[in-house]
Amino acid sequence: MWRRGTRGPSAYIPVSQITGPYVGDNIAAVMGLHPDYLHVFWKTQHQLLRMDGALSLPERHYVAIMASARHQCTYLVSLHSSCFLQVGGDPRWLEGFDAAPLKLRKLNDLNKILAHRPWLINKEHIEILLSSQGGHSWSLAELIHALLLLTHFHALSSFILGCGIYLSEDNNAVPRPPSPDIPLNEGCSKLQEAERVLAEIKKLDEEGEETSQEEMETRFEREKRECAMVPTNGDNSKAVCFPGILHFLEDPGFGYIDFTRRGEQAPPTFRAHDYTWEDHGYSLLQRLNPEVGQLLDDKFQVAFNLTYHTCATHSGVDTSKLRRAIWNYIQCIYGIRYDDYDYGEVNQLLERSLKVYMKTVTCHPERVTRLLYNDFWRQFKHSEKVHLNFLLLEARLQAALLYCLRAITRFMT
Numbered sequence: 220m221w222r223r224g225t226r227g228p229s230a231y232i233p234v235s236q237i238t239g240p241y242v243g244d245n246i247a248a249v250m251g252l253h254p255d256y257l258h259v260f261w262k263t264q265h266q267l268l269r270m271d272g273a274l275s276l277p278e279r280h281y282v283a284i285m286a287s288a289r290h291q292c293t294y295l296v297s298l299h300s301s302c303f304l305q306v307g308g309d310p311r312w313l314e315g316f317d318a319a320p321l322k323l324r325k326l327n328d329l330n331k332i333l334a335h336r337p338w339l340i341n342k343e344h345i346e347i348l349l350s351s352q353g354g355h356s357w358s359l360a361e362l363i364h365a366l367l368l369l370t371h372f373h374a375l376s377s378f379i380l381g382c383g384i385y386l387s388e389d390n391n392a393v394p395r396p397p398s399p400d401i402p403l404n405e406g407c408s409k410l411q412e413a414e415r416v417l418a419e420i421k422k423l424d425e426e427g428e429e430t431s432q433e434e435m436e437t438r439f440e441r442e443k444r445e446c447a448m449v450p451t452n453g454d455n456s457k458a459v460c461f462p463g464i465l466h467f468l469e470d471p472g473f474g475y476i477d478f479t480r481r482g483e484q485a486p487p488t489f490r491a492h493d494y495t496w497e498d499h500g501y502s503l504l505q506r507l508n509p510e511v512g513q514l515l516d517d518k519f520q521v522a523f524n525l526t527y528h529t530c531a532t533h534s535g536v537d538t539s540k541l542r543r544a545i546w547n548y549i550q551c552i553y554g555i556r557y558d559d560y561d562y563g564e565v566n567q568l569l570e571r572s573l574k575v576y577m578k579t580v581t582c583h584p585e586r587v588t589r590l591l592y593n594d595f596w597r598q599f600k601h602s603e604k605v606h607l608n609f610l611l612l613e614a615r616l617q618a619a620l621l622y623c624l625r626a627i628t629r630f631m632t
């Protein structure tokens with residue numbers, strides 16, 4: 220058990236809130252607030268890193284390092300550097316990309332796009348890797364394995380930084396440089412926000428009127444534009460990089476598009492009904508990597524359906540509309556639209572400081588601060604904020620997978 224008075228696993232969550240037995244594994248300690256999720260998360264990660272797979276064990280950890288470096292997640296870079304050495308990886312690769320085999324360096328472009336602007340992925344990216352000359356080409360099975368690892372670790376970086384998870388003591392913790400906070404002047408109105416959310420859910424349940432298709436589309440486009448204008452924490456600050464991370468980063472300035480700059484366009488719309496996870500993404504993965512495909516599907520479902528029917532101090536609440544709004548808002552950030560969803564609900568259910576936090580965790584997790592974490596859902600429990608972070612992790616992961624699996628489908632047909 221975690222002892223009070225000691226440093227807990229997270230900079231944002233008091234140690235008294237951490238109830239599970241996972242001392243020494245800070246991710247598990249935080250995720251363990253929701254054992255059903257932790258269980259399926261662990262199984263998936265174990266499959267990706269330890270079980271049968273196309274990539275060698277050192278390669279898997281190296282891909283994990285590359286992915287986590289995109290978000291400057293020192294926790295994962297440091298953890299997987301140790302794992303890499305434990306499974307017999309060549310220490311020279313850890314000096315930086317230059318020392319790593321060309322084959323892995325070729326993943327750089329995909330890593331960067333997938334992490335920040337997944338809508339740019341197209342079949343040419345896949346083609347180039349699969350057909351490179353000179354003995355450095357990727358097999359499809361290897362590439363799928365690498366893509367699954369990259370997306371898993373991008374999303375996990377969001378979770379770790381979103382929850383302020385510390386590096387475990389034995390891993391030479393380096394404090395993260397603080398990022399500047401933007402002022403969020405919404406004051407004490409926050410204290411009634413649980414009641415406000417409940418009232419909005421009730422209103423939505425009572426509204427019966429049908430909205431036309433055109434209006435639904437307009438509402439999505441409006442939300443997409445608006446979400447592009449939601450600032451993320453420390454928007455104008457230059458990225459501060461850790462020395463230990465820089466040498467795993469190529470083109471560190473490449474990030475999620477900052478729409479506040481003139482001339483930048485919001486991502487093009489991806490119609491989730493034309494390429495759904497269930498009918499397309501999952502079934503393609505079923506053919507290419509059935510074990511992970513199944514586990515991912517389970518994990519999406521556990522995350523999407525997890526509920527305790529509570530909302531802050533209120534119980535007996537149907538929170539499905541709130542959870543769906545969270546999921547769809549994250550995917551809207553990446554341009555993904557569900558035809559049957561009314562994006563007006565996002566605005567009714569998610570207030571601004573929550574959106575700022577969600578967008579920062581998803582797009583620029585390295586900029587999350589305690590102030591940002593504390594500034595939304597003040598009445599809610601820490602375990603609910605962790606729950607929110609599962610939704611962010613999974614919605615983000617699924618968005619990236621939809622884009623890369625669609626590119627693979629296009630490549631194959």
Ligand SMILES: CC(C)C[C@H](N)C(=O)O
Nearest residue numbers: 526527528529538603606
């Ligand atoms: C993310 C939270 C608002 C979820 C809520 N506590 C529930 O049990 O559904």
